[in-house]
Amino acid sequence: MTKETIRVVLCGDPGVGKSSLIASLAKGKFVEDSEGKFGPVVIPKDFSASPYSPKNTILIDTSDNDTDELYKELKIADVIWLCYCDKESYERISLYWMVTFRSLGLNLPVIVSRTKCDDYEDSTVTTSPYDTKVEDEEFIPILIDFKEVDNCIKVSAKTQFNINQAFYLCQRSIIYPISPLFDSRLGEFKPQTVSALKRIFLLSDYDQDGYLSDRELSNLQKKCFKKSIDINEMQFIKQTFMTLSNSQLAESHTELYVTGKGITEEGFLFLNKLYVEKGRHETIWGILRAFYYTDSLSIKVEVLYPKLNIPATSSVELSPIGYRFLVNLFLKYDTDNDGGLTQDDLNKLFKCTPGIPHLWLATNFPYSTVVNGRGCITLQGWLAQWSMTTFLDYKITTAYLVYFDFQEDAKIALQITKPRKFRWRNGKYYRSTVNDRKVFNCLLIGKSNCGKTSLLESFLGRPYSEAHLASVIPHICVNSLELKGSKQYYLILQETGVEELAMLENKDKLKNSDVICLMYDSSDPDSFSYLVELFEKYKEQFESLPVILVASKADLDKQQQRCHIQPDLFAETLFIDHPLHISCNWINSLNELLIKITETALVPIKAIPGLPEEASYSEEDYKQASILLASSVGFISLVTFAYIKWQHYYKHS
Secondary structure, three states: OOOOEEEEEEEEOOOOOHHHHHHHHHHOOOOOOOOOOOOOEEEEOOOOOOOOOOOEEEEEOOOOOOHHHHHHHHHOOOEEEEEEOOHHHHHHHHHHHHHHHHHOOOOOOEEEEEOOOOOOOOOOOOOOOOOOOOOOOOHHHHHHHOOOEEEEEEOEOOOOEOHHHHHHHHHHHHHOOOOOOEEOOOOEEOHHHHHHHHHHHHHHOOOOOOOEOHHHHHHHHHHHHOOOOOHHHHHHHHHHHHHHOOOHHHHOOOOOEEOOOEEOHHHHHHHHHHHHHOOOHHHHHHHHHHOOEOOOOOEOHHHHOOOOOOOOOOOEEEOHHHHHHHHHHHHHHOOOOOOEEOHHHHHHHHHHOOOOOHHHHHOOOOOOOOEOOOOOEEHHHHHHHHHHHHHHOHHHHHHHHHHOOOOOOHHHHEEEOOOOOEEEEOOEEEEOOOOOOOEEEEEEEEOOOOOHHHHHHHHOOOOOOOOOOOOOOOEEEEEEEEEOOOEEEEEEEEEOHHHHHHHHHOHHHHOOOOEEEEEEEOOOOOOHHHHHHHHHHOHHHHOOOOEEEEEEOOOOOOOOOOOOOOHHHHHHHHOOOOOEEOOOOOHHHHHHHHHHHHHHHHOHHHHOOOOOOOOOOOHHHHHHHHHHHHHHHHHHHHHHHHHHHHHHHHHHO
16 A cells, blocks of 8 residues: 655664664765754655655654653654664663553554664665565564564664665565564464465466466566566576475475476465565565555455446446456356356356355356256356346446456446436326447236246246246346347346335335336236236336236136226226236247337337327328418418408508
8 A cells, every 4th residue: 555655763772873864864975963853854755666655754753851752753653763783772672662662552563773883885776675684693583572573674874884775674664564464473474465365376377277387477477567577586486496396395295386387376375475584575565466455455445346427327237348358257267168157167267256246146146047958157148147247236246357357447347328318298207218228127026926937937048847936035037138130138037026015115226127027827817906906006116117017827718807907908098008928838928028128128118107109190191281281371371462462452542
């Protein structure tokens, strides 16, 4: 996480050289007379520094004479730079300073510096910033006893020795913190780090063979550091693993590297552990941040859920880029190329995510969409499932695109439809024709046992079953269908079960529906009255959406409905089409219904209850009207001409 400003508080006994360090950093040279406490000194960001470096680093000098001021500064510090120069001040680190920090409840990284190491010359030019390995034995007890201590380093303000490196270590402890990654007491990565690195390994293993080849490792390097891997670095990696192959580690049967194949998952973790031990925290954070991890080892919320400005009457769909990515993802994990994802394929696919989305599990995935004969989701079903997910909750889609390592901003994988337009006629608002939507949502409403579940199963191409289970929980399914002109759409069918009344009472949920399908069993004389009672109770809700009447089980004997109004007359009073008679045994009738639902969603005016059609005229009617209009215009012109002539004659007579 990039911070705008870092506050570095210098602590230590009097005379250890705190003020001299600040003066050397600020002026780039040793200042002979730097007695007394300095005020805050701001060091601006160097143009060549890391993009994660802060814009400003403030150095705060402190004095033992003002304990209250010291404590105040420590409580607002980001990092503590603790200095000592001799045996007495060294012992005070354990006996006083670290005890003080802990008594204040501070949870800050501490950089320990041994100052006045004037025997060393300036090495800022030739020494790599990664070369921060502790070599002095006096540092070892401090690092072992105090986990707060991030690093130790020798410095000299007089010779400028390691001044810049020590300053860099203070910055690095904030922008590349080690504490979230590594448990220094156990000498092991923390569980969150292991999980993150394992996920990165899985995403980088493009051929899914369990190894990172040289090419895959090079691709990872380019993604994380925007440059090809250095030849010397690659040689170091290979040499390290070759050396380890004959060590005790090999005797533990832990396979780290296989010649001709590449680095294993365990090898990848071990390599990153070596970077920690060499003080190369930047390398690990460069890898983690390329995959959008924060300092708490969670993926950035703003990346998972980018902000979208969605009008109230618009919907969200996948863009062509989003569909293309999901197609490639399906093909990548369809290892046997049979056109279906087995459970093992799905397990591998979702291994780099929190798991199959809860929305999918709640809707009986994969049986909420198209599966093959073995129950494996097909490419058609895969795309339909994501189309439904994006329509119902686009945030799930953006999050999983990131989990699947979508390389660009997840927003470009989506597209927002135009806001719905409404028109006014006969005292009623109605939805106008839709031109830019490809995903529609239909709500099925009807009495229990009227055939809603069978319709859903038939929609997904599954055979009709005589067994009937009462729909207690909501059911949902999605599939694609093609209309004339080869235009493809995705249709979502929802059966609400016992939540039917709650759905009708929730106007916000109804807004997400494009069509309401009122279904009754034509062979059950008591089925239609349920719809009439429901319509009368929720008349306002029904009249705001297009409605289609459906008579199911049409292959059985038709029964007169025990209701004060019959279905055909009911439809006529609402100015909608007569019930469409369907049967799960009549495939053509089902296709006709699905097409009608989609066409109604595209042109809602066809099925708005209580909205009569505008009077229509034949071509002959228009011809006769034109002749009558022309005759009327001619007659009016003649009368006008006669009147003008009469006025002229009257004036002159």
